[in-house]
Amino acid sequence: MSSIAGILQAPGARFEVSDDFEFANDFCRERGWTDGLPVVPPTEARVARMLRHCDRPWDEPVAMVPPRNGAATPLRLAANAVMAGCIAEYFPLVVLAIEALCEERFNLYAVQTTSHSCAPLIMVNGPVARELGMNSGVGALGSGTRSNASIGRAVRLALVNIGGAIPGIGDMATYGNPAKFSYCAAENEAANPWQPLHVERGMPSAASAVTVMAAEAPHNVNDPESTTAEGILGMIASSVATFGANNAFHPAAEAVVLLSPEHAAAIAAAGYTKAAVKQYLYEHTRLPLAQLSKENIEHRLQLRFPGRYTNAQAGEMVPIAQSADKFVLIVMGGAGRHSAYLPSFGNTVSVTRMLRRADGEPVRSIADFGTR
Amino acid sequence: MRKTVFLVSPEAPLQSVVGAAPPRRLDPHALRLGMLDNGKANGDQLLAFVLEALKAQASVVSVIARRKSAVSLPAPPAMLAQLAAEADFVVSAIAD
Secondary structure (H helix, E strand, C coil), X not given: CCCHHHHCCCCCCEEEEECCHHHHHHHHHHCCCCCCCCCCCCEHHHHHHHHHHCCCCCCCCCEEECCCCEEECHHHHHHHHHHHCCCHHHHHHHHHHHHHHCCHHHCHHHHHHCCCXXXXXXXXXXXXXXXXXXXXXXXXXXXXXXXXXXXXXXXXHHHHHCCCCCECCCECCCCCCXXXXXXXXXXXXXXXXXXXHHHHCCCCCCCCEEEEEEECCCEEEECCCCCCHHHHXXXXXXXXXXXXXXXXXXXXXXXXXXXXXXXXXXXXXXXXXXXXXXXXXXXXXXXXXHHCCHHHHHHHHHHXXXXXXXXXXXXCEEECCCCHHHEEEEECCCCCCEEEEECECCCCCCEEEECECCCCCECCCHHHHCCC | CCCEEEEECCCCCCCCCXXXXXXXXXXXXXXXXXXXXXXXXXXXXXXXXXXXXXXXXXXEXXXXXXXXXXXXXXXXXXXXXXXXXXXXXXXXXXXX
16 A cells, blocks of 8 residues: 555645645645535645545556546545545545446547536445435435535545546536535335335445436425325326426436335335336327427437437327336435426436445445454 | 645646657648537537638548537547548538
């Protein structure tokens, strides 16, 4: 393991500034390192503490982050995690999220640079989420929980400082998204009547995992009245079925649905499996081709689905997702009959990665990483 | 005297991926032109203007025009290979 003092001898690796909170914050902001909010100054001592549970070489990249293709070393990630307000126990999830985001199939280059309003959502499953006190219940995607807020913020700062997703330069989002401050939560596994997301994707329930997906902000689906599963699912389907989002126009696009515990319980009590819910949504989220302009049909549907819409009639129904398994179901939230739909960026697929030590061993607790 | 402290840079430098450029063989009297539309609306119209301007200044003997299926995906290798084989000069455009 390299010493932090040795790594920091490289040119540009550190800056000497006045040991004053306001001065250091001004320095960080003027360098373009912040998200506009004050940060915790990433002093050598704080960064060293952030690396306490990091068993990777601190100066070797875990990923290259587009569009700058900057090398995401643990040291740089730790500086971003310090600025975001993380504690050292959160840091392995920051590293894991960056690794997942940089898998080629996620298409981070496009996600970072697009004019679309998507932001990478970081979803955490498994015992580590509970160990870190992550919020999966009331207000899970809102403010108020340090782990959710600072892990998501650390990833965002790294995407800017390492990846170069600087608004107006490397990030060309037309109006952006408040989720670009932080977009991170845990699945409410205790209230999930089905398998949690990471188990559905082949991992043991004792494993911990991060799933990343490029999604818009949640669109609320308020259904306090329906007493049947079909009533609730029909209301969700009506929110998913929209041409304003990108889903209908991209073959790979996934549709993320957050089910509140009450909605999930009601649907499961009626005998619906997770697969049956996905099938229902696949069959009931279709819109007539006639709702689209000629230009959208020619330039988007016909180009991306060669042959399918060449001689299509106005009454032809256009699916929002290309198969039932393109629906991603996550149980989240507290009391209340509100679910949510998170439209996709489009040309992206969600990526799930298990939390492991550097030697490949699955991690059940942050203590499994040891202390340095 | 005020104390100082060292801040660790959270930034990574730009990774340049520019390799050695092959020699260009541009003949303004026999230009084989390539046009790559990145897939956004109006990119085709911008390229049409560029094509007309180039034709006014050089002798364009062939034009190969291709369009990506989506701006958010890289051009397929086969498309790039064809452009490289059949064009001396490729103009790529994005619009919105």
